[in-house]
Amino acid sequence: xxxxxxxxxxxxxxxxxxxxxxxxxxxxxxxxxxxxxxxxxxxxxxxxxxxxxxxxxxxxxxxxxxxxxxxxxxxxxxxxxxxxxxxxxxxxxxxxxxxxxxxxxxxxxxxxxxxxxxxxxxxxxxxxxxxxxxxxxxxxxxxxxxxxxxxxxxxxxxxxxxxxxxxxxxxxxxxxxxxxxxxxxxxxxxxxxxxxxxxxxxxxxxxxxxxxxxxxxxxxxxxxxxxxxxxxxxxxxxxxxxxxxxxxxxxxxxxxxxxxxxxxxxxxxxxxxxxxxxxxxxxxxxxxxxxxxxxxxxxxxxxxxxxxxxxxxxxxxxxxxxxxxxxxxxxxxxxxxxxxxxxxxxxxxxxxxxxxxxxxxxxxxxxxxxxxxxxxxxxxxxxxxxxxxxxxxxxxxxxxxxxxxxxxxxxxxxxxxxxxxxxxxxxxxxxxxxxxxxxxxxxx
Amino acid sequence: xxxxxxxxxxxxxxxxxxxxxxxxxxxxxxxxxxxxxxxxxxxxxxxxxxxxxxxxxxxxxxxxxxxxxxxxxxxxxxxxxxxxxxxxxxxxxxxxxxxxxxxxxxxxxxxxxxxxxxxxxxxxxxxxxxxxxxxxxxxxxxxxxxxxxxxxxxxxxxxxxxxxxxxxxxxxxxxxxxxxxxxxxxxxxxxxxxxxxxxxxxxxxxxxxxxxxxxxxxxxxxxxxxxxxxxxxxxxxxxxxxxxxxxxx
Ligand SMILES: Nc1ncnc2c1ncn2[C@@H]1O[C@H](COP(=O)(O)OP(=O)(O)OP(=O)(O)O)[C@@H](O)[C@H]1O
Ligand SMILES: [Mg+2]
Numbered sequence: 001x002x003x004x005x006x007x008x009x010x011x012x013x014x015x016x017x018x019x020x021x022x023x024x025x026x027x028x029x030x031x032x033x034x035x036x037x038x039x040x041x042x043x044x045x046x047x048x049x050x051x052x053x054x055x056x057x058x059x060x061x062x063x064x065x066x067x068x069x070x071x072x073x074x075x076x077x078x079x080x081x082x083x084x085x086x087x088x089x090x091x092x093x094x095x096x097x098x099x100x101x102x103x104x105x106x107x108x109x110x111x112x113x114x115x116x117x118x119x120x121x122x123x124x125x126x127x128x129x130x131x132x133x134x135x136x137x138x139x140x141x142x143x144x145x146x147x148x149x150x151x152x153x154x155x156x157x158x159x160x161x162x163x164x165x166x167x168x169x170x171x172x173x174x175x176x177x178x179x180x181x182x183x184x185x186x187x188x189x190x191x192x193x194x195x196x197x198x199x200x201x202x203x204x205x206x207x208x209x210x211x212x213x214x215x216x217x218x219x220x221x222x223x224x225x226x227x228x229x230x231x232x233x234x235x236x237x238x239x240x241x242x243x244x245x246x247x248x249x250x251x252x253x254x255x256x257x258x259x260x261x262x263x264x265x266x267x268x269x270x271x272x273x274x275x276x277x278x279x280x281x282x283x284x285x286x287x288x289x290x291x292x293x294x295x296x297x298x299x300x301x302x303x304x305x306x307x308x309x310x311x312x313x314x315x316x317x318x319x320x321x322x323x324x325x326x327x328x329x330x331x332x333x334x335x336x337x338x339x340x341x342x343x344x345x346x347x348x349x350x351x352x353x354x355x356x357x358x359x360x361x362x363x364x365x366x367x368x369x370x371x372x373x374x375x376x377x378x379x380x381x382x383x384x385x386x387x388x389x390x391x392x393x394x395x396x397x398x399x400x401x402x403x404x405x406x407x408x409x410x411x412x413x414x415x416x417x418x419x420x421x422x423x424x425x426x427x428x429x430x431x432x433x434x435x436x437x438x439x440x441x442x443x444x
Numbered sequence: 445x446x447x448x449x450x451x452x453x454x455x456x457x458x459x460x461x462x463x464x465x466x467x468x469x470x471x472x473x474x475x476x477x478x479x480x481x482x483x484x485x486x487x488x489x490x491x492x493x494x495x496x497x498x499x500x501x502x503x504x505x506x507x508x509x510x511x512x513x514x515x516x517x518x519x520x521x522x523x524x525x526x527x528x529x530x531x532x533x534x535x536x537x538x539x540x541x542x543x544x545x546x547x548x549x550x551x552x553x554x555x556x557x558x559x560x561x562x563x564x565x566x567x568x569x570x571x572x573x574x575x576x577x578x579x580x581x582x583x584x585x586x587x588x589x590x591x592x593x594x595x596x597x598x599x600x601x602x603x604x605x606x607x608x609x610x611x612x613x614x615x616x617x618x619x620x621x622x623x624x625x626x627x628x629x630x631x632x633x634x635x636x637x638x639x640x641x642x643x644x645x646x647x648x649x650x651x652x653x654x655x656x657x658x659x660x661x662x663x664x665x666x667x668x669x670x671x672x673x674x675x676x677x678x679x680x681x682x683x684x685x686x687x688x689x690x691x692x693x
Contacts, residue, residue: 412537
């Protein structure tokens with residue numbers, strides 16, 4: 001039985017399957033079919049699903065999304081977040097299709113594979129097969145289930161192109177790898193499903209920047225999925241800017257497995273889309289594994305911004321720190337769901353989580369659901385959440401020094417958000433993030 | 445410069461100021477003393493436009509204009525400055541940014557050219573040196589993690605940069621060591637000018653040894669119960685406020 005909301009996507013699969021990346025690979029076809037079957041039976045999430053209680057996809061169901069036909073959209077200027085020359089590897093995807101003409105890849109060296117997933121599926125499908133769908137099992141292929149994620153299953157069925165990054169033992173890519181995802185739609189609404197795979201073998205290091213933007217002003221549904229495997233001692237800085245247009249839906253599902261003494265550092269900024277959901281699940285798999293999940297969001301109008309995280313401490317001495325800060329104006333809504341699970345063996349683990357929201361309007365709202373599930377006794381875990389207006393005393397202090405109310409408010413909001421950018425390790429990236437905050441405040 | 449006439453102020457339906465009359469001429473320094481909770485800070489806030497205070501009667505004229513009708517930022521740009529009893533911490537805003545924004549906002553209001561980063565830095569370096577403030581305090585977030593004394597010095601730095609016409613100092617001397625007290629007094633005295641007035645709220649005669657006031661007022665129970673010359677402060681130091689308890693009631 002296929003649920004009503006799921007039907008159009010199931011039909012799209014039938015029409016598209018001959019043209020999807022990796023066509024002709026039996027294991028991939030199997031994976032896709034399993035994803036499709038799973039999505040068809042689960043349907044689009046509804047507020048009855050525990051993890052979708054606060055985020056309603058009804059508005060998405062009402063849009064008739066077509067599939068991008070791969071026609072080349074002309075791009076005048078690449079929306080890069082980095083100054084010229086700061087990156088040697090830049091990949092551009094338009095509506096889920098890789099655009100070699102817009103991308104720059106430094107000639108690859110031994111142990112470094114950077115490119116599009118589709119290319120890797122042609123060149124060396126067996127290395128992709130080792131990981132794809134294994135870190136984020138959605139079709140029942142692998143043993144452990146991270147919970148029902150219908151949109152991940154949908155991505156697995158329909159996944160288009162995306163980043164393939166694989167670093168061999170000890171390989172270090174110093175400059176950031178920038179991946180630009182452009183959704184380009186005009187009258188016809190379009191859905192696409194980027195799929196990224198990042199495999200860092202032991203002691204390797206990389207910085208990945210995702211930039212999601214729109215062109216053309218039409219409605220798009222970007223349903224992205226990313227699988228990340230970090231071997232022992234590996235380090236990944238993973239930054240993301242989500243700045244798609246006001247008619248778009250953005251859903252992203254990330255699964256990361258973090259090995260012994262490896263570090264997963266993630267920061268995402270969300271300011272686009274009418275509805276966005278960033279869902280990150282991290283499995284701290286090896287002793288000393290560590291992650292930072294940070295984010296900032298700025299929403300106004302009727303925007304809806306959902307951040308959902310799951311961190312599983314599976315072995316001793318694993319740690320995680322999460323700080324999410326947001327500013328909400330008008331009737332905007334935010335959701336923060338943060339779940340920390342400390343398994344019985346994971347002694348001496350450390351998990352801290354903080355959500356801070358600034359509500360600039362009385363109609364703005366945030367739903368916060370922290371969940372700590374602790375099955376070990378020697379652990380340090382905490383969560384905290386604040387939600388409130390600007391600090392009135394600070395505002396008066398600034399005004400009493402001559403700053404008019406609006407600039408004074410802006411300065412305070414900017415300061416609140418800027419703090420979360422200070423931890424970004426890729427210095428070249430900070431100006432772009434700071435500028436996005438300043439721009440957002442200016443268009444108020 | 446400043447004329448307060450029969451000023452009545454309530455906070456959350458409680459009358460705090462019960463008919464204040466006070467006139468400060470250009471160039472004068474007036475001291476206000478009085479027991480805790482008598483309404484001194486309330487008077488300071490009313491002059492700078494903090495929300496939550498309701499004027500039920502009376503008026504305040506500043507250079508002949510209705511001060512109470514002006515927004516806080518307008519008062520500031522017109523030359524009214526309050527050194528806060530409890531300076532506010534602003535996480536994430538570097539002190540230099542704050543100082544520069546304040547100086548330039550006031551310059552804009554007055555139709556003057558803004559100072560660029562270099563010009564501003566030159567001015568601020570000079571003032572910082574005069575007030576004995578560590579350079580490092582400029583980089584830190586406004587008042588965050590500052591000691592009590594550092595916060596007060598930072599208020600004085602703001603006053604020195606903004607060069608107000610009417611400065612209200614609310615217990616700027618509280619919590620200062622003797623060197624800091626002298627630095628504050630030097631800062632105040634350096635600003636003394638025939639067209640500049642000050643209202644100095646304090647609990648201690650000691651400050652008034654350095655900043656010699658033209659007049660001293662005793663505020664008790666929401667009223668000015670006594671006014672006199674600089675010797676009144678010394679007398680209060682000896683006698684305390686006990687005798688005014690009945691007057692005010
Ligand atoms: N926001 C408020 N809500 C309720 N009461 C207030 C508020 N602000 C001031 N008050 C009250 O008004 C009275 C006067 O307070 P104010 O701060 O002006 O006193 P003060 O003379 O400055 O005292 P101190 O010497 O301790 O600084 C006090 O009783 C105080 O509790
Ligand atoms: Mg006081």
